[in-house]
Structures are given as C-alpha cells and as structure tokens.
Amino acid sequence: MPGETAETAPAENATSQPEEPEKPAADGEAAKAAEDAAPEPEAPPEKEVRTVVLSGFGGINKVKVMRRTEPKPAEGEILVRVKACGLNFLDLMVRQGNLENPPKCPAVMGYECAGIVEALGEGVTGFEVGAHVLALSNLGAWCELVSVPAKHCFQIPMRMSFEDAAAFPINFLTAYIMLFEIGNLKKGKSVLVHSAGGGVGLAVAQLCKTVENVTVFGTASPHKHDTIKEHFDHLFLSGSDYTAEIRKISPSGVDIVLDCLCGDDTNKGIALLKPMGKYVLYGSSNIVTGETRSFFSSAKAWWQVDKVNPVKLYDENKTVGGFQLLRLLYDQNQPELIQETMATLLDMFANDRIKPVIDSCWAFEEVGEAMQKMHDHQNIGKLILDPGMDKTHKTPAETPDTSDADEVKGQQNEETPPAEAEAAAKE
Amino acid sequence: MPGETAETAPAENATSQPEEPEKPAADGEAAKAAEDAAPEPEAPPEKEVRTVVLSGFGGINKVKVMRRTEPKPAEGEILVRVKACGLNFLDLMVRQGNLENPPKCPAVMGYECAGIVEALGEGVTGFEVGAHVLALSNLGAWCELVSVPAKHCFQIPMRMSFEDAAAFPINFLTAYIMLFEIGNLKKGKSVLVHSAGGGVGLAVAQLCKTVENVTVFGTASPHKHDTIKEHFDHLFLSGSDYTAEIRKISPSGVDIVLDCLCGDDTNKGIALLKPMGKYVLYGSSNIVTGETRSFFSSAKAWWQVDKVNPVKLYDENKTVGGFQLLRLLYDQNQPELIQETMATLLDMFANDRIKPVIDSCWAFEEVGEAMQKMHDHQNIGKLILDPGMDKTHKTPAETPDTSDADEVKGQQNEETPPAEAEAAAKE
Numbered sequence A, B: 001m002p003g004e005t006a007e008t009a010p011a012e013n014a015t016s017q018p019e020e021p022e023k024p025a026a027d028g029e030a031a032k033a034a035e036d037a038a039p040e041p042e043a044p045p046e047k048e049v050r051t052v053v054l055s056g057f058g059g060i061n062k063v064k065v066m067r068r069t070e071p072k073p074a075e076g077e078i079l080v081r082v083k084a085c086g087l088n089f090l091d092l093m094v095r096q097g098n099l100e101n102p103p104k105c106p107a108v109m110g111y112e113c114a115g116i117v118e119a120l121g122e123g124v125t126g127f128e129v130g131a132h133v134l135a136l137s138n139l140g141a142w143c144e145l146v147s148v149p150a151k152h153c154f155q156i157p158m159r160m161s162f163e164d165a166a167a168f169p170i171n172f173l174t175a176y177i178m179l180f181e182i183g184n185l186k187k188g189k190s191v192l193v194h195s196a197g198g199g200v201g202l203a204v205a206q207l208c209k210t211v212e213n214v215t216v217f218g219t220a221s222p223h224k225h226d227t228i229k230e231h232f233d234h235l236f237l238s239g240s241d242y243t244a245e246i247r248k249i250s251p252s253g254v255d256i257v258l259d260c261l262c263g264d265d266t267n268k269g270i271a272l273l274k275p276m277g278k279y280v281l282y283g284s285s286n287i288v289t290g291e292t293r294s295f296f297s298s299a300k301a302w303w304q305v306d307k308v309n310p311v312k313l314y315d316e317n318k319t320v321g322g323f324q325l326l327r328l329l330y331d332q333n334q335p336e337l338i339q340e341t342m343a344t345l346l347d348m349f350a351n352d353r354i355k356p357v358i359d360s361c362w363a364f365e366e367v368g369e370a371m372q373k374m375h376d377h378q379n380i381g382k383l384i385l386d387p388g389m390d391k392t393h394k395t396p397a398e399t400p401d402t403s404d405a406d407e408v409k410g411q412q413n414e415e416t417p418p419a420e421a422e423a424a425a426k427e
Helices: A011-015 A028-037 A089-096 A162-167 A169-182 A199-208 A222-231 A242-249 A264-271 A295-304 A310-316 A325-331 A335-350 A364-375 A418-425 B011-015 B028-037 B089-096 B162-167 B169-182 B199-208 B222-231 B242-249 B264-271 B295-304 B310-316 B325-331 B335-350 B364-375 B418-425
Strands: A048-054 A063-069 A077-087 A112-120 A132-136 A145-149 A153-155 A190-193 A215-220 A234-237 A254-259 A273-281 A319-322 A358-363 A382-386 B048-054 B063-069 B077-087 B112-120 B132-136 B145-149 B153-155 B190-193 B215-220 B234-237 B254-259 B273-281 B319-322 B358-363 B382-386
Touching (some): A048 A364, A112 A145, A112 A162, A132 A145, A132 A162, A132 A169, A153 A335, A169 A254, A169 A273, A199 A222, A242 A264, A310 B273, A319 B310, A364 A382, B112 B145, B112 B162, B162 B382, B169 B254, B169 B273, B169 B325, B169 B335, B215 B222, B254 B264, B264 B295
Parallel strands (some): A190 A254, A254 A273, B190 B254
Antiparallel strands (some): A077 A145, A077 A382, A319 B319
C-alpha cells in the first residue's frame, strides 16, 4: 500500500496557509452561545481560538489551520481547554469524503481530545473547572477550546498525561467493546487483529493480555514487527497469506477476528473462525489506497465482501458482527455502554494494566504530515496533535505527571528537546 | 401451523407393534462388546434391553420399540441404566430425515437421558457405580441401558429427579450458551425467544430471570399463554406480527433475538435488533410442516432467509450468529465449553435458580403420541420418555426425591395416578 502513495502531495502543502484569518461559518451551538452573549453591554471583544478545519473533501491540502470565535458551553455541555487531540484513520476517510454521511464543509475536524475543564454549561454536574478530562466529539475536537456534551466527557486521573488521554477513548473503547461485549473474550482463547501496530491493534493486544492465556495474532507492515513484537504472540506481514500461516500454528483457526480492512479480508476472517468463533468488522481501510477518494478502491472493497447466510453460521457455530463506535454514540445515541466501558478502562489504566502507545506528537500546522504518516502505515501507536506545540513534532515524554500546577496551565511536555524527539520519532 | 397437520397419521399407529422381537443390526460398540464377552466359557446368555428405534425416515410409524443386546461400556465410556429420556424437536427432524447428515437406519434414537451408573469402562475416573447422572449421546439415548463417553456424562445431585435431569442438558445448555456466550446478556437488556412454551423457550425465560431487570418477549401458541405467562414479560401469538407488537412496547427493538424458526423470521429477527443487538439462529422448525419431510417447506424456509452483508452489520452495530449444540459436541468435538457450562447450570439448579418445566412423561411405546404432541405445539415444557413406564402417560411428580433406594431401582413416579396425570397433561 505505501507504494501506491507516490502521487500524493508533499505533506508540507497542507499547512501552507497556517493562521489564515479566514473564518469557517460558525456552527450552530457556538454561534448560538455567541449570540446569547452578545446583548450583554459590557461584553469583551470576542476571542479567537486556533482550529484544524476541513475546507472540502480531497487531499491533505484541504486541511487548514484557521481561527474561529471561542466557543461557549451550551446547556449540558463542558468547555474544555484542549491540550492534546487524537488522530484516527477515520479522519483520513472524512478528509476524502469517504463516509456514508460526510460532514458539511468547512468543518472543524477531530473526534477525540483531552484537556482541562474551562467552564461548565448550565445543568452540568459532576465536573469541576480545572479537572482533567478526555472527550469524544462528533467532529470539532481539533481546536484549542471545545464544547462537548457532558455525557461524552470523562474525568481522568491527574497522573494520566493529556497525550495518553487523547490517545485513549476511540482506540481503547473500540478494542474493549469488540473483545468483551461482542467477542466475549475468555481465558485460553485466540485473537487475530489487523493493523497490529496501529492504535486499536496495540489496544487490543494490551487488553488481551489482561486475560489469562490468550494468544494474540497480528498483521503489520514489516518495519513495525521489531517494535511491536513484545505485544503479540505471532506477527505476520500485512498482505501476506496470514490465514495459511495461522493454520500452521492453530489448525482449527482462531476464536476472535477483529478486522479493520474489509474486502476479501472479511471473507478470510470469517473462514478462519473456530467453532463458536466471532468475527467483528470495525473498519474498511482497504478502501483507502491514495491521498484522495478512489471510487475503484471503494467499490472493489465492498464488492469483495461475500454476504453471509445465517443458516451457514448455524451450521458452523459462528458469529459475524460489526462495530462502529461513533455511529453508536452519535447516530444511535447509546452513551450508556460507552460510559460503563470508559469507567472500566480508566480503572484498568489507573491499575497500570493498559497504557496507550504513542507514536509521535504534532503541531496543528503539521496535521498533513501526520495524516500522511498514518496513510503510509508508518506510525506505531497513536498520532497526537498538540495545539500548544510549535511546528516541530516530537515523541511523548514518559507519562509526565500532569498533576503539576504548571501543567494545568497547558505547558506539559514542551520541554522535550526537539532534536531528541525527532530522533525517537524515526522508526 | 397446527392446522397444517390434519393429514398426519394418528399417533396410535406409531406404537402398533410394541415389543416386536425384530432386532436392528447391532451397531459397532455394542456388537464389539458382545463379541468380547462371547468367548468366556461361563458367559451367561446375552441379556436384552428395550430401545426406541428409527427403522427408516418418514412418519411416526417409522419409530418402533425393539429389543437389542445389552451394551457394554467401551474404554472411556460409562454404562447408564436409563430412567428418563428427553424428547427434542430435533428428534422429529431426524425421523423425517430432515438433517444435512441423517443417520443410517435402523438407528436407536435420542440425544439425552438420565439414570444411574451401572458400570464403568476402562480408564474412567471421577464416577462411581450407583451415581445419578445425565448424559448427552449422539443418538442412542432412548434405551434402557446406554453406554456414553465419560466426557458427555455429568453427575447430578441426588435430589434432582431423573425427569428433571433428562429435560436438562439440551434445553439449558442451548439457552445458556446463546444468552451468555453469544448474546452476552447483561442487566437491563431485552430478549425475544420463539416457541416460548417449549423446552428451550422456558429455559431461556428462567435464565433471563437470573439477571437483573431483563425483559423477556416470547411468541407461543395461544393456548399456552395462560400457563407460561408468569415466565415472560410480554407474550405474542405465534405467526402474528410480533415485530410490530414489540415495537409498540420497545420502539428501538430488542437486544437479543433467539430464533428456532428460521425462514422469514430470521430476517425479522435481525431487523428487530437494537444497536449492539445480537441475533442467534438455533433451529429451523419452520421447515417442519407435516408428519413427513416436505421439500417445499424446507426450500421455502431456506430461500426466505436473506443473506447478510457484514458491511451492513458494521453500519448498524449488529451481530448475527448461529448455534447448534450437537454439532459443537460431535462434529466439532468441543466438549470443554459444554463441560464448563453444565457445571454452571447444575450449580444454578442446586441453588433453585432454574428448574426444567416438564410437560408430561410417556412410555417408550407412546413415543409416537409424544412426537405428535410436540409437532402440534401442544406441549408446555419438556416431553419425557420413561423406559420403566407402562403405556399410560403422566405428568411429573413434584421433584421426587430420587435418593430413595427404591427409586434407584427405577420405580420413581409410577405411583402418579394415571387419571390425575391425564387431566394435568391436557392444557
């Protein structure tokens, strides 16, 4: 796949117009909050914040750093001073317009972030200004200040870095729900996960190791194997005949297959299940083959998926399912499972049973470069955007103690020497 | 469905030749055991036992009570003196030859029984002669003496009646594995089960009630509603527009659908799932519409099942699976899950959290009548065959104390006055 990306524009292009004063049309809630505030006679001049905006669907040059009016929290919302944002493969698909319901552009990008509670909207209880939180947002998360519904906001321990916190929700919620809510993982079982070096892949590996005697198979690009091999029992090359390799080790197959590839890998995954095995589709990265949307790749990936006859599943004692976290949260409005699961996960983090693996951190202006790295499958673990950072990307400090008062003011990690960070970021 | 059975032969025909001395060809193990015993000079004459044999595929008249040589336990097997046998819908399908791999006829019928350990084959540990057990058998269970692999045999508490024990394994294992291993049932969830008045349906209802605040929907024939309504939150008529009725109560649908009907009910069940919902196919009773196999009914039921696109499951956060207990045990050779689950279930029984509902007990000679009752959906709970019983069927005594020495000799329950039993068996 990396070989197919030669035609993509250099990542620098994406950030050629940083701090452009052009403002995207203010969206509903923020605009309303601004209007509500307007009639007040002593109102100070409106402040602006920096944000990452998708100006239209396409390549990296469609992603721009812009300024917008500071949002205010509506009723039931929490205003968060953002210290770190998570980048997901989904953001690449959004950029390409490769979704069933793509957003209206211009739109502030991003689905997850972490930071400090700056203000509480009317009716919000259970949170205090100054608390450290992570948040899920239905787009809009890549901004210095974000207002999110309280039900999608979670207090984090003070010792959890903002980078860990921003890397946490989408990857670990997805991994946990697939393994335990759908896959019903128990001791002695085996799991296969693709993109083993990505955020979900490494979260799956860590969660599997919280259960006794679980065998974890993964597929990943060759250059990642050395770095991630400690997390997996068996690693295979992406694009290789992994089913044959797995059958050599476990002739009867595997108990749980977690598939973010789709296409023919869906058919392979279902065929690879043991009796009582469970297959879960949670992405379709096979449809992304270049910088911009390819109708051919999309069509090929969908067409290659064989439909499944429930009677065959009955004959074979198999289960096939799919999981889409954001669909569950925003279209299906089911926050309860997410809230329960997040509580469990934060508890596991507090007990040092899981910890996000972070590949590298990037300034807002470097978002294009970060996206290209993910597209090229060069990241090992999570890519983080840091709104307080200069243009020089870096790797995370070793779990900095964010309980320090200075860090509450948003200064954490900035002391990481750029040269050292640069070196560590290279794999 | 009951209306479609008018052409079936009267049940009495099935038992018109009881105790026929005709012997089925002795099958492998029993024959071998008999040969091994033969050369011994002082060997007593071979004893015979009564058994229910399928002479060929078709209607009730193909099921005959016959005598065969007493089996002897092979290595790793346990010889059980059978006191009660379970009748399942699957037995009707076997009789019709309505399976992918139908057995060779003549064949001793039956998949489950309970009784007393009579002898242990070589290498068997953990069991003692005289212990009460229940057993799963890959056919062959409807016989006065059965030899089964020790791994499919489970010791039962002395206070568990043989009828309860014979009613227990297939229904409760199926219900438990579907609810907890595939469906991942948790508090606050909702479950739909068809054939709510049958053995699995009532086991599902009881197991659901062991979890806090679970809503149980069922479909059943109208005449069963009064008797089973205590077990269900909402009951609908078989064949009614139950999905519309359920949507009135729960607009978003249900969390778990357990479907033994197949055909168009499969499509309805999948459509009825909530986000994160799980559908499990565990039977295809819609294909049985008359006394003998109907190719039209089979074809219709299979053709009506829509194939499922995994991408749609991903879009909708749904899971579709199937479960076939006997396939898991015998074709896929996975006894571990069964063993663990049986231990859990027997513990639940010992703590009075679950108890099989028994419709009625029947003599071997009445097997045709019992099959017809099941075919006509007239049973509420389990139909039991009792090899020690006269031709008069009866309802079970109230959990008789089988620890009594007399009962070990196979006399339990025979004191139930036939008239009273007959009355109670009528719904």
